[in-house]
Amino acid sequence: MRQRAVKIIEILEETYPDAKTTLDASSPWELLCGAILASQCTDERVNKITPQLFATYPSISAMAEAELSDIEELIRSCGIYRNKARGLKGSAREILDKYDGEVPQSREQLMALPGVGRKIANLILGDAFGEQAVVVDTHCARISKLLGLTSEKDPLKVERDLEKVLPATSYTDWGHYMVFHGREICKARCRQCVACPLNQLCAYGRKQDLEAKEVGDCV
Ligand code: SF4
Incomplete structure (x- = not known):
């Protein structure tokens, strides 16, 4: 295997x-915000929201001090925005209070932040801090x-x-x-198994009769 x-x-x-993350971010904090917003939303949409969000709240302390309703207004179009606004503000608050304003670098500490689960924690570890995490x-x-x-x-x-x-x-x-x-x-x-470069190594692809199909067929 x-x-x-x-x-x-x-x-x-x-x-x-x-291949790399498709969330636009220039710091671990911005990536964390993007990842919180990306839950059940596309990265593309998140990337349309974050420039205005980061311009309005350019630091962790600015986000911590923001009115929840103002954050909600800015992120409304990315869905479940009330939860996400609480995640952004709550995480900012905790990072200031517990970690001296620096995004923590351990999975446990990241997962203890509001709105952050294992998937987001692994993303931050890998893409912001260069660790290996699936x-x-x-x-x-x-x-x-x-x-x-x-x-x-x-x-x-x-x-x-x-x-x-x-x-x-x-x-x-x-x-x-x-x-x-x-x-x-x-x-x-629509799996494009005929055109897939992995089809001879893929358990599913190997079971299909790909010769009977054409490029572009859904398999
Ligand atoms: S199922 Fe396997 S062969 Fe088909 S597209 Fe996905 S990875 Fe490729």
Whole structure:
């Protein structure tokens, strides 16, 4: 399984050489805000909201002091905005009070912030602090299962399975590859297995009669 996973990574590296987070952010705090806002929302929409949000509240202390209703107004279009506003303001408050205004760098501390779960904590560890952490979002869970690298549904169990088969140096990249692959080829509603460079290494792809299909067919 490890060898197959390594081969899959090699192909994904070639296919998506620029794979990285698609949230626009210039600091760990901005990335944390973007990740909180991205829950059940697209990164594209979040990137439309954050320039105004960060211009209005340019620091963690400004966000901590903001009126909740004003934050809500700015982020309304990204859905579940009341919860997200509480996450932004509450996280800012805690970071100021407990961590001297610096986004904490441990998973446990990150997960203790309002509005931050394991997925967001792993994203911050990987993309803001250069650590290795598998971000299991819907793309990652779905495609890793199709590839045959896990049979689990629960994100934590998926993460544990992936940690066993992926090289530790690829944990963070794996999350990015899964997002890019899920958007471009292995789409939830139309898997493009014929055109997929992983089809000979993929548990699902290998079971399909791809020769009977054409490029562009949903499989
Ligand atoms: S072969 Fe099909 S199911 Fe497997 S990763 Fe590629 S598109 Fe997804």
